[in-house]
Amino acid sequence: MSSRAPGAEPAAPTITNVAALAGVSRATVSRAFSNPRVLRPETVTRVREIAAELGYVPNPTAKALSTGRHGLLAMIVPDIANPFFPPMIGAAQGRAETAGLALLLGNTDEDPAREHTMVSTLTAQADGFVLAASRMTERQIRSLADRRPVVLVNRDLSGLPRVLVDSADGVRAAVEHLAELGHTRIAYLAGPTRSWANTQRKKSVKRAAERAGVEAIMLPGRVSSYEAGMQAAPDLLETGATAAVAFDDVLAHGIMAGLAQHGISVPGDISLVGCDDVLKAQVYPPLTTVSSHAADAGAAAVDLLVQHLADPASPERRVLLGTSLIIRATTVTPH
Amino acid sequence: MSSRAPGAEPAAPTITNVAALAGVSRATVSRAFSNPRVLRPETVTRVREIAAELGYVPNPTAKALSTGRHGLLAMIVPDIANPFFPPMIGAAQGRAETAGLALLLGNTDEDPAREHTMVSTLTAQADGFVLAASRMTERQIRSLADRRPVVLVNRDLSGLPRVLVDSADGVRAAVEHLAELGHTRIAYLAGPTRSWANTQRKKSVKRAAERAGVEAIMLPGRVSSYEAGMQAAPDLLETGATAAVAFDDVLAHGIMAGLAQHGISVPGDISLVGCDDVLKAQVYPPLTTVSSHAADAGAAAVDLLVQHLADPASPERRVLLGTSLIIRATTVTPH
DNA sequence: TTGTAGGCGTTATCAA
DNA sequence: TTGATAACGCCTACAA
Secondary structure, three states, X not given: XXXXXXXXXXXXXXXXXHHHHHOOOHHHHHHHHHOHHHOOHHHHHHHHXXXXXXXXXXXXXXXHHHHOOOOEXXXXXXXXXXXXXXXXXXXXXXXXXXXXXXXXXXXXXXXXHHHHHHHHHHOOOXXXXXXXXXXXXXXXXXXXXXXXXEEEXXXXXXXXXXXXXXXXXXXXXXXXXXXXXXXXXXXXXXXXXXXXXXXXHHHHHXXXXXXXXXXXXXXXXXXXXXXXXXHHHHHHHHHOOOEEEEOOHHHHHHHHHHHHHXXXXXXXXXXXXXXXXXXXXXXXXXXXXXXXXXXXXXXXXXXXXXXXXHOOOOOOOEEEEOOOEEOOXXXXXXX | OOXXXXXXXXXXXXXXXXXXXXXXXXXXXXXXXXXXXXXXXXXXXXXXXXXXXXXXXXXHHHHHHHHOOOOEEEEEEOOOOOOOHHHHHHHHHHHHHHOOOEEEXXXXXXXXXXXXXXXXXXXXXXXXXXXXXXXXXXXXXXXXXXXXXXXXXOOOXXXXXXXXXXXXXXXXXXXXXXXXXXXXXXXXXXXOOOOHHXXXXXXXXXXXXXXXXXXXXXXXXXXXXXXXXXXXXXXXXXXXXXXXXXXXXXXHHHHHHHHHXXXXXXXXXXXXXXXXXXXXXXXXXXXXXEOOOHHHHHHHHHHHHHHHHHOOOOOOOEEEEOOOEEOOOOOOOXX
């Protein structure tokens, strides 16, 4: 068992060592850390002092085995390279940290099967899950939720705590904005088919277009990537639309590049709106887009999870994060 | 202990259940999974079948307590929102996954103190660490390495396994390229002071400039952010340089924006080179930059770590990932 | 090839 | 307020 390279790892002190030195039982040492209130204050301080001297720290694994709580949260995302997720992950990790929890990260590459096996493997180690834009089936998710607390981000399943970046308002505003500018034929370039955000945005475009009395043309779903956007450019041109709303900024960005290859300029020839505001004003021309709050969503999700962990009977919660239109430079009156 | 909400969590089967049903000892069940070769093949299959029926999976926590191996790797990054890191993290998680390991993610916000406490907390749960662009002191890192296997990314400490994205070649090529274009006064906009990559790039700019017989002006270090780049624009203008190399693409990108605010255009008035190629050709104008291989670095780091875990006596390794200049549109002959 | 038995470090129950 | 003691689920000498 202790076959270490010489000089390495001088065997961390255990509760037994502390107990011996403090002249108390191991139970007392344990209580001095996990339930000090039942102890005489002076006992607590004495035990803790000795523990500090020894550099004793309760072994989380042993604690986990005994309590069934691991101090670990798992966060699963479809594509960490998508700029929408890093801020969300960062915020989630931060909140977990302040709650004394560590964060396990899983990247599924948009593959539902991989997501499912990943979640299955992790379910033995994680106290709870944040599933961001999960591509698993409803049945799979509910089955997981039966075994571990689950919080969903951008997936709307009744009965489960979830935080939704509700882009309906923002997208509606985008369509109205385009209509007001004089566009009468607006395309929507869809994102991942299984994505809740995509179906929501698609629906919102349709409705808003109807209400504004303009035509909405739906382009087939794509993965969210710059390349996919480029490839979609010809399809967009075929529609004859003078304006387009893209599933997200990454796709919109790719479309701009693709259109440029065809000699079509944005916004000169076609107006374009993105989603999520992950590019900020950092591209040229600055993209008109629908705001998003990925970081807030990540923080809220972890908060929900922590709360659910503390009180499993806490009421179901559905957190809605609003969005709005950010008008920059890619939307103008049609020539 | 088992105070669950009614109907939830039907107590996962344990090794004892399997043993009972299979009519063997718990030791045999254990061996059927962790050391099947010592068992009669038919025993292995029978035990595994019964285990499968029961849905038995070895409890990783119990295993960890017994073996001291947790099946967890920790990866610490200074800023997950920096586009340099997500691909690296994604690749690292992928390699860890194929090695049967899960990935703990820590984000330090460039704060050495936070990094240190984070690492200390995690050291009890993680089998090893990947420290990306660590801001800790050498002493702190070595102390950690005494307790757990550590692989460094973009930090060059002798005796520790490390993978370095060696941008020296690329940066040198960038300076030579600028000199050939006719620039005689080149500024380097530094990045985070504690960053190994930064000192390396700075040095490389100096040397290359010397050799090329052009002047190199060093601008003070900044954090790597779009905003910091914008703020640096006036400083850059003051130098009178006709070309600049920025610590990374994010800063370069900010500089472009900042210069634009001053009515200075890139590359019309000033040529600009970035680093890391995180923007690809996705900005306008497309940025001349030095390639990088963040994803490869992440994968290599985990591979090194896994190897070190399998054989602690394996030789120290220092993996160098080369870079090269990618000429796009932000570098031209001075007016 | 398989079983026995003890241990990994904590927590929790029950007494005292 | 504290102490024994038995779990928690698995691994691993050692013995058979």
